[in-house]
Amino acid sequence: MNEDLHQEIKSNKQYNPQMHSAEHILNQTMVRMFNCGRSFSNHIEKKKSKCDYHFNRNLTEEEIKLINIKVNEVIQQDLIVREEFYTKEEAREKFNLSKLPDDAGEKVRVINIGEYDACPCSGLHVTHTNEIGNFKIISTDFKENVLRIRFKLQIE
Ligand SMILES: [Zn+2]
Numbered sequence: 551m552n553e554d555l556h557q558e559i560k561s562n563k564q565y566n567p568q569m570h571s572a573e574h575i576l577n578q579t580m581v582r583m584f585n586c587g588r589s590f591s592n593h594i595e596k597k598k599s600k601c602d603y604h605f606n607r608n609l610t611e612e613e614i615k616l617i618n619i620k621v622n623e624v625i626q627q628d629l630i631v632r633e634e635f636y637t638k639e640e641a642r643e644k645f646n647l648s649k650l651p652d653d654a655g656e657k658v659r660v661i662n663i664g665e666y667d668a669c670p671c672s673g674l675h676v677t678h679t680n681e682i683g684n685f686k687i688i689s690t691d692f693k694e695n696v697l698r699i700r701f702k703l704q705i706e
Contacts, residue, residue, distance in 0.1 A: 551613075552624050553658060557620070558565065561683040562612060563695040565594075565595065565673075565674060566595065566596040567674040567675050567676050567702060568671075568676055568681060568682045568703055568705070569594045569595065569596060569599050569685060570594050570633075570673050570674065570675060570678045571631060571663070571675045571681075571682055572621070572685050572701070572703060573589070573592060573594055573601060573666060573680065574587075574661065574663055574667050574669055574671070574675070574686070575624050575625065575663060575679070575682075575685075576601060576617070576621055576699070577589055577601070577667070577669070578602065578618070578630050578663070578666055578667035579617055579620045579621050580612070581625070582620075583613070583616070583617065583620070584605070586603050586605055587603065587646075588603075589601035589602055589699075590602060590603070590604060590644075593652075597702065598688060598700055598701065598702045599700070599701055599702075600698055600700045600701075601698070601699050601701075602696050602697070602698050602700065603690065603696070603697045603698075603699070604627065604695060604696065604697075605695065605696065605697035606611070606695065607692060607697075608690055608691065608692035608697065609690050609697065609699075611629050614690060617657070617687060617699075618685060618686060618687055621685040622684060622685050624662060624663070624664075624666050624679060624684045625679045625680060625684075625685060626680060627664065627678055627679065628673075628678050629663050629664030629665075629678070629679045630678060631661065631662070631663050631664075631675045631678065631679065632661075632663055632670075633659055633660065633661055633662075633674050633678055634659075634660045634661075635655065635657045635658065635659055635660070636658045636660055636666075637656060637658070638656055638658055640658075640668060641658035641660065642645050643690060644668075644680060645669065645670050646669075647656075648706060649670075649672060658670050659671065659672055661673075663674055663679060664679070665672060674683055682703060683704050683705035684703065684704040684705075685701060685703060686702055686703075686704065687690075687699055687700070687701045688700040688702055689699055691693075
């Protein structure tokens with residue numbers, strides 16, 4: 551993997567592996583529930599985070615509840631988070647690599663969250679999902695075909 555990027559992430563105190571791992575699970579949950587893409591833009595911080603999705607409306611209260619339930623179910627299953635390496639060619643067949651930097655090496659690192667999610671990523675993650683804590687959506691809003699989801703974690 552890209553060691554420089556790894557170092558850069560490690561030295562950034564704002565970077566929160568719990569929050570970032572929750573983002574992976576939220577993205578997969580959104581894809582499964584709404585058949586939308588993963589978030590195209592996000593801001594991940596320890597206190598609260600936000601993810602933006604290409605969408606056509608805001609979410610209902612019922613949908614927000616369902617997302618909270620689903621994400622927490624995955625967290626509570628205490629799935630193992632593991633990395634796997636693919637060649638670029640293999641990865642291109644399975645994943646959307648448009649977010650991968652051009653100078654990324656020949657090997658693509660993919661993060662697997664149990665059997666629930668697999669996504670190319672060079673960030674830092676928890677090793678088991680129950681390290682994430684309790685996931686809760688704070689608010690959502692919808693503007694110009696972008697759905698924004700703000701969420702927080704409560705570590706028990
Ligand atoms: Zn990641």
